[in-house]
Amino acid sequence: MTRQLLMTPKTLALCVVAILASAAFAKPASADAAAATDPIATSRDAAPKPTPAPVKKDDGSLTWKGVTLYGTIDIGLAHLDHGAPLTSYYAPGLPFLIQKNSNRPITSVSPNGLSQSKIGLSGVEPITDDLKAVFKLETGFQPTSGHLSDGSRSLIVDNGLPLASQTTNGDSSRAGQLFQGAAYLGVSSKTYGTLTYGLQTSLMVDNFAKYDPQSQSLSFSVIGYSGFAGGAGATENGRFPSSVKYVVAKGPVHAAYLHNFEGGIDFPGRADQMDVGGDYKGLSVDLTYSHVSDAVTESPLSAAQNAVAPGTLAGTVSDNTTYAVEARYVIGKAKIYGAVEAIELANPKHPLPNGFRGIGGYVVSFVNNNAYAIHRKEVVSWVGLRYSVTEKLDVTGAYYRYDQNSFKGNGCSDTSASSCSGSLWDASLVADYRFNKHFDAYAGVNHSAVAGGLASGFLNRSSTAAPVMGVRFTF
Secondary structure (H helix, E strand, O other), X not given: OOOOOOOOHHHHHHHHHHXXXXXXXXXXXXXXXXXXXXXXXXXXXXXXXXXXXXXOOOOOOEEEOOEEEEEEEEEEEEEEEEEOOOOOOOOOOOOOOOOOOOOEEEEEEEEOOOOOOEEEEEEEEEOOOOEEEEEEEEEEEOOOOOOEOEHHHHHHHOOOOOHHHOOOOOOOOOEOOOOOOEEEEEEEEOOOEEEEEEEEEOHHHHHHHHHOOOOOOOOOOHHHHOOOOOOOOOHHHHEEEEEEEEEEEEXXXXXXXXXXXXXXXXXXXXXXXXXXXXXXXXXXXXXXXEEEEEEEEXXXXXXXXXXXXXXXXXXXXXXXXXXXXXXEEEEOOEEEEEEEEEEEEEOOOOOOOOOEEOHHHOEEEEEEOOOOOOOEEEEEEEEEEEEEOOOOEXXXXXXXXXXXXXXXXXXXXXXXXXXXXXXXXXXXXXXXXXXXXXXXXXXXXXXXEEEEHHHOOOOOOEEXXXXXXXXXXXX
């Protein structure tokens, strides 16, 4: 009688587990044996293993597909012994540089102490290995009010008011436009340079980023607070709305050219600027030339003018020629700065009519085309020192000066007219501490004074802003 082997489900499961365990722990006698039994494994093991992709370091920028969102928010607190109330529109907020309407002690929040608060988009799109498309869109705003920065609006607010009743005001290249910081498009090549068109900063303003010891601070730098120097004689020309700019660098030498086309939006005249410079070891030097026709300087209306054309502005028109020499020397932890800019203003060859539309679309109803029958000559100069106490702490001292000739015709040097010879000087001291790449805090003092024709009509001739302190966040 034959005996059959009966296997229950439980016995079958135990056998399967044993077989799987044996296969899992079994080792081939050699690599050749493994290859003989598994040709797929042979192919996989013979192929080179891919190299892990390098991990890109996070630089903190908000970039997606070549487009970067960036911005700055700068807000603080200031006390001025001769000030004027805070404006909701003019970028500096308070009269840190002595102004005609500076009249009484002011303690107030203040915007944009070290730099203009702004938000923008910039982009880079590769076209070939050496050529890429670039663009930039930027606007400035007042963190204390939420308004777009608008110098012309600050002037209109004070139309017809006596000086002692005015808020802080000033002309500006920012006049409430949607994009009043920058709006340009172009191409860039490491070999051939960068060519762009649109709303762009002047070559003077470009250089100030490198040669102003206070980095164009609106609270501590004359050439940051007022655009007279950056605009080569007219604040509004710190930016040109219909300009083509070409910048190229070869080794230690660089050059730039800017042309603004006549009759463009926000600016009726034309401009030509050229710059050449170089860097050798710790020394940097730039030479700049500028000629601007039909430059406009705006101001509030008098009470009589405001009764005739409320909601408009007064303006002085000129043809301006400027030369500048700027230098910086880096030695160890110190940076030494110095510059001289000579500006000459003449009556325009092509006068502008009453009622033309200027920057930001504002109407200029009262136009003076005859202010400079005798040319006005202004020399702007400055020196400064920035010292890095530690990797995070910088201390900067600077001295700025304006010297003006007499263009009235009688050689006057008193305060009887703004066309008499005169001077302005300003001294500042600032400490800036960087907590990290995005956040810093600052504190400083600024003192300015005017004399002669540059003090004509002023309620006070000197002012001290102390202390001025604030925080800045950048992204």
